[in-house]
Amino acid sequence: MSALRLCGGPAWKKLLSDVETVLLDCDGVLWLGNTDAIPGAKEAVSHLRALGKRLCFVTNNSSKSRDEYMAKFQKLGFDVNKSEIFPTGYIVGQYLKHTAGYDGKVYLMGVEGTKQEIEAIGCTCFGPGPDVLTGTLDDWLQMSFEKDVGAVVVAYDCHISYMKMIQACTYLKNPDCIFIATNEDPVLPSNGHIAIPGTGSMVSAVRTSAKRDPIIVGKPHTPMFDCIVKHTNLQPHKTLMIGDSLNTDILFGRRHGLKTLLVLSGNTKECNLEGLSSDKLPDYYADSIADLIS
Amino acid sequence: MSALRLCGGPAWKKLLSDVETVLLDCDGVLWLGNTDAIPGAKEAVSHLRALGKRLCFVTNNSSKSRDEYMAKFQKLGFDVNKSEIFPTGYIVGQYLKHTAGYDGKVYLMGVEGTKQEIEAIGCTCFGPGPDVLTGTLDDWLQMSFEKDVGAVVVAYDCHISYMKMIQACTYLKNPDCIFIATNEDPVLPSNGHIAIPGTGSMVSAVRTSAKRDPIIVGKPHTPMFDCIVKHTNLQPHKTLMIGDSLNTDILFGRRHGLKTLLVLSGNTKECNLEGLSSDKLPDYYADSIADLIS
Numbered sequence: 001m002s003a004l005r006l007c008g009g010p011a012w013k014k015l016l017s018d019v020e021t022v023l024l025d026c027d028g029v030l031w032l033g034n035t036d037a038i039p040g041a042k043e044a045v046s047h048l049r050a051l052g053k054r055l056c057f058v059t060n061n062s063s064k065s066r067d068e069y070m071a072k073f074q075k076l077g078f079d080v081n082k083s084e085i086f087p088t089g090y091i092v093g094q095y096l097k098h099t100a101g102y103d104g105k106v107y108l109m110g111v112e113g114t115k116q117e118i119e120a121i122g123c124t125c126f127g128p129g130p131d132v133l134t135g136t137l138d139d140w141l142q143m144s145f146e147k148d149v150g151a152v153v154v155a156y157d158c159h160i161s162y163m164k165m166i167q168a169c170t171y172l173k174n175p176d177c178i179f180i181a182t183n184e185d186p187v188l189p190s191n192g193h194i195a196i197p198g199t200g201s202m203v204s205a206v207r208t209s210a211k212r213d214p215i216i217v218g219k220p221h222t223p224m225f226d227c228i229v230k231h232t233n234l235q236p237h238k239t240l241m242i243g244d245s246l247n248t249d250i251l252f253g254r255r256h257g258l259k260t261l262l263v264l265s266g267n268t269k270e271c272n273l274e275g276l277s278s279d280k281l282p283d284y285y286a287d288s289i290a291d292l293i294s
Numbered sequence: 295m296s297a298l299r300l301c302g303g304p305a306w307k308k309l310l311s312d313v314e315t316v317l318l319d320c321d322g323v324l325w326l327g328n329t330d331a332i333p334g335a336k337e338a339v340s341h342l343r344a345l346g347k348r349l350c351f352v353t354n355n356s357s358k359s360r361d362e363y364m365a366k367f368q369k370l371g372f373d374v375n376k377s378e379i380f381p382t383g384y385i386v387g388q389y390l391k392h393t394a395g396y397d398g399k400v401y402l403m404g405v406e407g408t409k410q411e412i413e414a415i416g417c418t419c420f421g422p423g424p425d426v427l428t429g430t431l432d433d434w435l436q437m438s439f440e441k442d443v444g445a446v447v448v449a450y451d452c453h454i455s456y457m458k459m460i461q462a463c464t465y466l467k468n469p470d471c472i473f474i475a476t477n478e479d480p481v482l483p484s485n486g487h488i489a490i491p492g493t494g495s496m497v498s499a500v501r502t503s504a505k506r507d508p509i510i511v512g513k514p515h516t517p518m519f520d521c522i523v524k525h526t527n528l529q530p531h532k533t534l535m536i537g538d539s540l541n542t543d544i545l546f547g548r549r550h551g552l553k554t555l556l557v558l559s560g561n562t563k564e565c566n567l568e569g570l571s572s573d574k575l576p577d578y579y580a581d582s583i584a585d586l587i588s
Contacts, residue, residue, distance in 0.1 A: 033431050033435060034430065035432055130427070133452055136328065137327050137328055138327050138328055140488065140490055141488055158427055160499075161455065162452040165491045165495060169490075169491055170488050173487060173489055186502050186503045190435055194464050195460065195464045195504065196431065196435070196463075197460065197499070197503035200502045200503065202499065204498035204501070205454075205495040205499040206495070207498070208491075208495045209489060209492065209494065209495040210489065211480055
């Protein structure tokens with residue numbers, strides 16, 4: 001193992017001395033679930049701000065819009081500005097507008113927060129909420145579908161249903177229909193013995209039956225990075241990515257020339273680092289972002 | 295293209311002269327959907343029987359038990375015996391009993407018909423039917439789960455829901471829990487512009503979040519073949535597999551030393567054969583099984 005374990009204030013100080021911008025993942029770094037901040041995370045964020053670092057909150061979680069994230073940050077006591085928050089729902093909207101140049105009709109397998117971000121750039125978006133199974137095969141073969149759906153977005157959707165899968169895959173039979181996924185995270189961060197499927201499971205379900213691969217905008221992919229750079233003009237070598245997932249956060253940092261710090265407060269345990277090739281390891285790791293102020 | 299197109303009676307007669315056993319896929323070969331047999335399919339089956347061929351109906355479709363398939367065959371006017379029907383639900387039961395030696399508790403993402411086949415070999419099985427979303431992340435993290443679930447089976451389930459995905463993935467966190475999928479067919483056979491997701495989409499959703507690969511019992515995999523051989527003692531080189539899907543039926547036949555005949559009445563069009571390497575091509579192809587009696 002060649003990742004460096006950060007121990008005590010001096011090690012953090014040395015790392016941060018070269019850093020202007022800090023990108024922070026949220027689930028597993030700042031909080032777990034919806035109710036509790038990770039102990040010390042708020043103080044660590046305040047400390048980074050006091051050090052004059054520019055902060056970006058960079059989350060693959062598409063369950064909320066930027067406005068809803070603001071409310072969550074405030075509820076949990078974090079001091080954050082809306083312009084610092086980059087959830088994948090927002091990135092989808094930015095991608096549709098600036099990269100794809102699309103402002104038409106979008107079918108979304110996802111939640112209201114993602115719909116708000118997609119509509120904010122001028123698209124018409126439908127899909128969120130329950131869409132309960134009705135009928136049988138012979139009925140589904142007679143279903144009617146919306147016209148002119150030029151994009152399908154698959155995001156986190158706990159209301160996943162067969163009716164939604166039929167619609168997503170049918171719209172995607174049109175090869176000109178854009179196919180976007182927010183991310184491929186397999187599970188939500190959780191401690192313990194329960195596996196809560198993440199957006200990756202919804203994306204896999206649709207891509208299998210659509211027989212097409214989506215453009216994935218979230219970490220570790222480049223649309224997320226491009227969007228942050230456009231808004232912040234950050235310099236990669238003076239930027240630190242802090243996250244709890246090797247396959248998203250750390251890979252994202254490595255791919256885009258950032259320094260990387262893994263925290264063990266979410267999806268990854270120290271033993272998961274053993275035996276990894278050096279190209280998969282973070283530069284640094286620590287138990288928690290709270291160690292910054294220890 | 296080197297697959298041979300069967301034209302007229304003499305070509306069929308020559309092919310069938312060396313064949314003792316005929317394995318027939320069902321959806322896309324004998325029928326499409328639930329209501330109509332493909333024109334001429336009944337007569338073709340009767341003709342094969344009159345020629346003295348042993349018949350096996352070999353379907354990846356896990357939406358029905360053997361008994362339910364018998365009812366469907368009879369409703370559509372096919373002359374079939376129950377012992378000739380090999381749906382994947384039945385293969386799951388046979389695999390659990392004879393290969394895994396398991397007769398404990400099974401969580402099934404699937405329908406009642408598959409449950410019946412699993413219970414027929416002595417297992418306790420739960421899961422079929424609607425399992426509607428309730429609560430939020432914090433509730434799911436407090437969910438209670440059945441004890442001693444030693445196998446998870448993923449089959450066709452139009453009631454797919456997030457609650458089912460959480461359960462399947464959570465039981466599969468136990469590395470001793472057997473993980474079986476009936477098949478990976480991406481879509482149900484249908485003509486036209488609608489894509490109806492198949493079991494492959496449900497399997498992809500669970501395997502992504504469980505981070506495990508299932509044992510797949512259906513075509514093109516070997517558990518299906520082993521089960522048929524055990525029941526029929528067929529000789530592969532004297533057996534013909536007739537199907538409409540290259541990735542399941544034809545690959546299944548090739549892998550297990552059978553002659554292969556693709557029919558164009560379901561999932562595959564003639565243009566799909568162009569440019570395929572010879573190891574993916576069927577030995578023969580025809581518009582429909584009905585051509586046998588033309």
